[in-house]
Amino acid sequence: MANLNDLEDFLKSDLGKGLAIGAAVAGTAALALPALLQAARPLLRSAVKTGVLMAEVGREAFAEANETLEDIVAEVRAELAARHGEASEVAAAVAKTVVPDEPG
Numbered sequence: 001m002a003n004l005n006d007l008e009d010f011l012k013s014d015l016g017k018g019l020a021i022g023a024a025v026a027g028t029a030a031l032a033l034p035a036l037l038q039a040a041r042p043l044l045r046s047a048v049k050t051g052v053l054m055a056e057v058g059r060e061a062f063a064e065a066n067e068t069l070e071d072i073v074a075e076v077r078a079e080l081a082a083r084h085g086e087a088s089e090v091a092a093a094v095a096k097t098v099v100p101d102e103p104g
Contacts, residue, residue, distance in 0.1 A: 010016040 011020060
């Protein structure tokens with residue numbers, strides 16, 4: 001059977017100190033963990049709530065920016081179509097002056 005001097009020598013060694021500290025931390029954590037989780041729950045809920053709200057604000061801002069971009073694209077397409085229509089009218093007028101319509 002090991003005597004007390006051997007145990008004292010072991011606890012004075014680095015390995016013994018590390019094991020003793022680890023056991024103390026593990027024991028303390030096992031006792032404190034439920035209380036810490038219960039105390040941290042409102043903080044965690046608040047953080048998640050803030051994240052959800054920020055995501056919603058971001059989603060709304062993105063939708064608004066997307067709608068603005070779609071409006072701009074529609075305006076540009078309408079402008080290009082109008083220019084294309086004007087160009088077609090000019091081309092038709094030029095074609096009539098160059099090659100008059102054949103009489104029916």
